[in-house]
Amino acid sequence: MIAEYGQLALTFAFCISLALAVVPLYGSFKGNQIALELGNPLAYALFFLTAFSFWALSYAFWANDFTVVYVASNSNSLLPWYYRLTAVWGGHEGSMLLWLLVLAGWTAAVALFSRSLPLQFQGRILGVMGLIAVGFYAFVLFMSNPFMLSLPYFPVDGRDLNPLLQDFGMIIHPPMLYMGYVGFAVSFAFAIAALMGGKFDSTWARWARPWTLAAWMFLTLGIMLGSWWAYAELGWGGWWFWDPVENASFMPWLVGTALIHSLAVTEKRGTFKSWTVLLAIGAFSLSLLGAFLVRSGVLVSVHSFAADPDRGLYLLAFLLVVVGGSLLLYAIRMNSVRSQARYELFSREVLLWGNNIFLLTATLVVLLGTLFPLVHKELGLGSISIGEPFFNQLFYYLVIPFSLLLGLGPWVRWKQQQVQPLLKPMSLVAIATLILALGTMAATQSIQANLALLGLLLGAWVGSSAIFELLQRLQQFGSIKQGLTKLNASHFGMTLAHIGFAVLVVGVAMTKTYSVETQVRMKAGDQVELAGYQFKLVEVYDLKGPNYSGEAAELDVSYQGDYVTHLHAEKRFYTVQRSVMTEAAVHARLSRDLYVALGESLSEDSWALSLYVKPFVRWIWLGGLLMSLGGLIALCDKRYRRRSTSVEQKDTADA
Amino acid sequence: MNPRRQKRLVAVTAFVLLLGGAIGAMLYALQQNIDLFYTPSQLIEGIGDKKVKPEVGQRLRIGGMVVKGSVRRVPDSLKVSFDLVDTGPIVTVEYEGILPDLFREGQGIVAQGVLVDKTTILASEVLAKHDEEYMPPEVAEAMKGIKHVPPSQLYKESDKGQQP
Numbered sequence: 001m002i003a004e005y006g007q008l009a010l011t012f013a014f015c016i017s018l019a020l021a022v023v024p025l026y027g028s029f030k031g032n033q034i035a036l037e038l039g040n041p042l043a044y045a046l047f048f049l050t051a052f053s054f055w056a057l058s059y060a061f062w063a064n065d066f067t068v069v070y071v072a073s074n075s076n077s078l079l080p081w082y083y084r085l086t087a088v089w090g091g092h093e094g095s096m097l098l099w100l101l102v103l104a105g106w107t108a109a110v111a112l113f114s115r116s117l118p119l120q121f122q123g124r125i126l127g128v129m130g131l132i133a134v135g136f137y138a139f140v141l142f143m144s145n146p147f148m149l150s151l152p153y154f155p156v157d158g159r160d161l162n163p164l165l166q167d168f169g170m171i172i173h174p175p176m177l178y179m180g181y182v183g184f185a186v187s188f189a190f191a192i193a194a195l196m197g198g199k200f201d202s203t204w205a206r207w208a209r210p211w212t213l214a215a216w217m218f219l220t221l222g223i224m225l226g227s228w229w230a231y232a233e234l235g236w237g238g239w240w241f242w243d244p245v246e247n248a249s250f251m252p253w254l255v256g257t258a259l260i261h262s263l264a265v266t267e268k269r270g271t272f273k274s275w276t277v278l279l280a281i282g283a284f285s286l287s288l289l290g291a292f293l294v295r296s297g298v299l300v301s302v303h304s305f306a307a308d309p310d311r312g313l314y315l316l317a318f319l320l321v322v323v324g325g326s327l328l329l330y331a332i333r334m335n336s337v338r339s340q341a342r343y344e345l346f347s348r349e350v351l352l353w354g355n356n357i358f359l360l361t362a363t364l365v366v367l368l369g370t371l372f373p374l375v376h377k378e379l380g381l382g383s384i385s386i387g388e389p390f391f392n393q394l395f396y397y398l399v400i401p402f403s404l405l406l407g408l409g410p411w412v413r414w415k416q417q418q419v420q421p422l423l424k425p426m427s428l429v430a431i432a433t434l435i436l437a438l439g440t441m442a443a444t445q446s447i448q449a450n451l452a453l454l455g456l457l458l459g460a461w462v463g464s465s466a467i468f469e470l471l472q473r474l475q476q477f478g479s480i481k482q483g484l485t486k487l488n489a490s491h492f493g494m495t496l497a498h499i500g501f502a503v504l505v506v507g508v509a510m511t512k513t514y515s516v517e518t519q520v521r522m523k524a525g526d527q528v529e530l531a532g533y534q535f536k537l538v539e540v541y542d543l544k545g546p547n548y549s550g551e552a553a554e555l556d557v558s559y560q561g562d563y564v565t566h567l568h569a570e571k572r573f574y575t576v577q578r579s580v581m582t583e584a585a586v587h588a589r590l591s592r593d594l595y596v597a598l599g600e601s602l603s604e605d606s607w608a609l610s611l612y613v614k615p616f617v618r619w620i621w622l623g624g625l626l627m628s629l630g631g632l633i634a635l636c637d638k639r640y641r642r643r644s645t646s647v648e649q650k651d652t653a654d655a
Numbered sequence: 656m657n658p659r660r661q662k663r664l665v666a667v668t669a670f671v672l673l674l675g676g677a678i679g680a681m682l683y684a685l686q687q688n689i690d691l692f693y694t695p696s697q698l699i700e701g702i703g704d705k706k707v708k709p710e711v712g713q714r715l716r717i718g719g720m721v722v723k724g725s726v727r728r729v730p731d732s733l734k735v736s737f738d739l740v741d742t743g744p745i746v747t748v749e750y751e752g753i754l755p756d757l758f759r760e761g762q763g764i765v766a767q768g769v770l771v772d773k774t775t776i777l778a779s780e781v782l783a784k785h786d787e788e789y790m791p792p793e794v795a796e797a798m799k800g801i802k803h804v805p806p807s808q809l810y811k812e813s814d815k816g817q818q819p
Contacts, residue, residue: 383692390688519752580756599753608753
């Protein structure tokens with residue numbers, strides 16, 4: 001019964017989204033105050049109805065209501081309760097409902113937090129959010145309804161959740177990722193609303209910035225969690241596979257990162273305006289492209305949902321309408337916008353321009369690598385796949401100049417920078433870089449000219465430059481103590497995010513260079529040595545879980561005779577889905593991970609095992625975490641809240 | 656030319672050169688890393704109208720069904736070999752390492768590797784999807800006409816997956 005209420009709420013929500021798409025926009029063009037003021041309550045109503053609908057589906061999972069087709073195909077009565085709840089977004093329909101919830105949540109947040117914006121502008125933003133919502137609500141309601149019932153013949157038990165998704169990482173990874181994807185809809189709405197009004201100034205950029213930052217922060221976190229989940233759950237010991245679906249989330253991230261930096265220029269200097277708008281459109285379009293790629297079945301990947309050409313066609317059409325419509329509006333409106341600011345060749349503007357170029361080139365690389373196999377196949381040239389080396393090679397060449405610029409960027413002034421004053425601090429940074437990089441290398445491995453050294457140098461360059469710059473900035477306030485209270489939060493956020501990038505680069509380079517792995521055949525009592533660690537297989541025994549059976553291996557690890565840790569690796573057979581899952585055993589330290597995955601049984605008493613020692617692999621996720629933390633801190637900057645109200649006061653005073 | 660125009664010209668030229676260089680490098684790298692997909696019969700009979708066959712030493716992907724009873728293990732190591740089939744011809748895949756969780760005889764898999772002789776591939780990676788009835792779409796396409804009704808079709812909705 002609850003499921004029917006959920007369906008009803010979803011239908012009402014669709015009607016509300018239609019109203020939201022029409023009423024505030026009508027009000028903004030006709031100057032109708034009442035229509036404009038209706039925007040907020042409509043946004044709240046949309047959120048509450050969607051939340052109710054989402055709760056109804058969660059309840060169906062909780063109560064094992066197998067009359068709902070979606071529940072029956074993604075859950076099972078033996079599934080633990082927490083996985084029953086996360087199974088809500090374990091399949092296509094439910095994850096679309098989560099998408100709607102997130103979209104409605106962002107819309108309500110815009111209504112709640114931008115009451116200080118001019119009413120007309122806020123109405124337009126809500127209207128654009130409404131237009132996007134119409135597209136997605138129609139998609140869920142008519143093409144992928146999670147509340148479909150299989151009455152009167154319903155199954156006694158469900159088909160169980162895909163075992164891959166029965167993991168803690170899965171509980172938070174999709175919501176974070178969707179917060180990011182859909183969050184770019186807000187940046188998009190800001191850009192389109194500004195295009196409608198034809199008014200771009202630095203206040204517009206200041207309003208749009210916190211929303212973009214928030215979306216970017218969630219997306220960073222989501223991608224990082226996804227990488228961590230893949231590492232822990234897939235049993236391959238890898239953290240990034242250049243899988244088409246990973247790429248689909250990486251492209252909006254790259255463009256979103258470019259957008260954050262371009263918005264900074266637009267806010268501070270009032271230039272790069274048309275570029276910023278284009279990036280905002282691009283980030284959201286790539287989010288949509290990701291949704292299309294994953295949900296249409298055109299791509300084959302461990303991640304993709306089951307194929308359905310109709311859904312794919314709908315999403316493709318939606319994508320084309322969004323891109324086409326916004327670019328048309330852009331073409332009509334944008335030629336009237338002129339930037340007045342002047343800047344010299346060596347200035348922060350130009351360096352940020354460089355940042356954007358590199359980020360967009362990277363996006364192009366990923367886009368090419370992801371879409372080329374599709375095009376190739378559609379042209380009838382045969383099926384192909386693009387190897388990992390393609391991405392690795394090109395990112396290698398892109399990251400080097402990008403990091404060098406990044407170390408320099410924060411030091412350079414807006415408008416114009418003389419070379420002379422930078423020589424001293426930059427040579428200090430360079431010396432610190434050499435000491436840090438060579439020191440770390442000497443402490444962990446032997447010094448060699450390889451990828452790891454390059455990564456350490458680049459990481460140390462970016463990191464120490466960020467720290468020195470912060471110290472120097474703090475000292476400008478008189479003393480560091482005073483500076484700590486006076487410097488604005490967004491500067492701290494930026495520094496932290498840049499350090500995060502440095503940590504990430506170091507992690508990637510060290511892991512890539514020094515990871516060792518071996519696949520061995522072992523009996524109980526056998527001992528294998530890898531990178532100085534002795535792995536001893538103690539025993540393998542049978543396992544019985546709530547919805548799986550399997551085997552577990554116990555290993556003791558010692559380093560040069562000293563006991564290090566005990567590892568417990570599992571191989572599970574999920575009985576309902578009839579599929580096998582590897583639960584890798586990981587012993588994590590900041591400097592290295594020990595990773596063991598139990599393979600197949602080769603004979604009565606011997607087993608295949610994968611053993612890995614992966615130095616610095618934690619740094620990759622730590623870097624991602626620092627980046628999103630930086631985003632969060634920047635978000636707390638007072639000026640995003642304070643000045644928007646003062647602007648409103650000024651506006652009313654002008655009127 | 657006035658200095659402003661000159662500056663702009665330099666900027667535009669630099670941009671175009673950079674972009675051109677980047678795209679050139681990208682296409683070159685792309686060309687180096689394309690792995691063509693073959694089914695066993697395509698490998699032996701050639702692809703397309705011209706019957707293009709891969710050369711020995713070429714990197715490629717092969718997808719097919721594992722022939723029942725063809726999995727041979729070398730004792731005391733992880734070396735394994737098995738045969739793949741789609742509609743007729745049979746090719747052999749050699750591999751050293753742990754086979755994926757869902758590797759099973761009679762099931763569809765994809766292997767990535769190098770052609771070592773006309774019908775043998777030395778695989779560096781063997782992929783099987785986490786799905787009992789999974790068949791690589793390319794194999795399914797090549798095997799059209801061969802009856803294969805996955806039990807999952809007993810259920811109307813068979814969506815499984817995770818994040819986009």
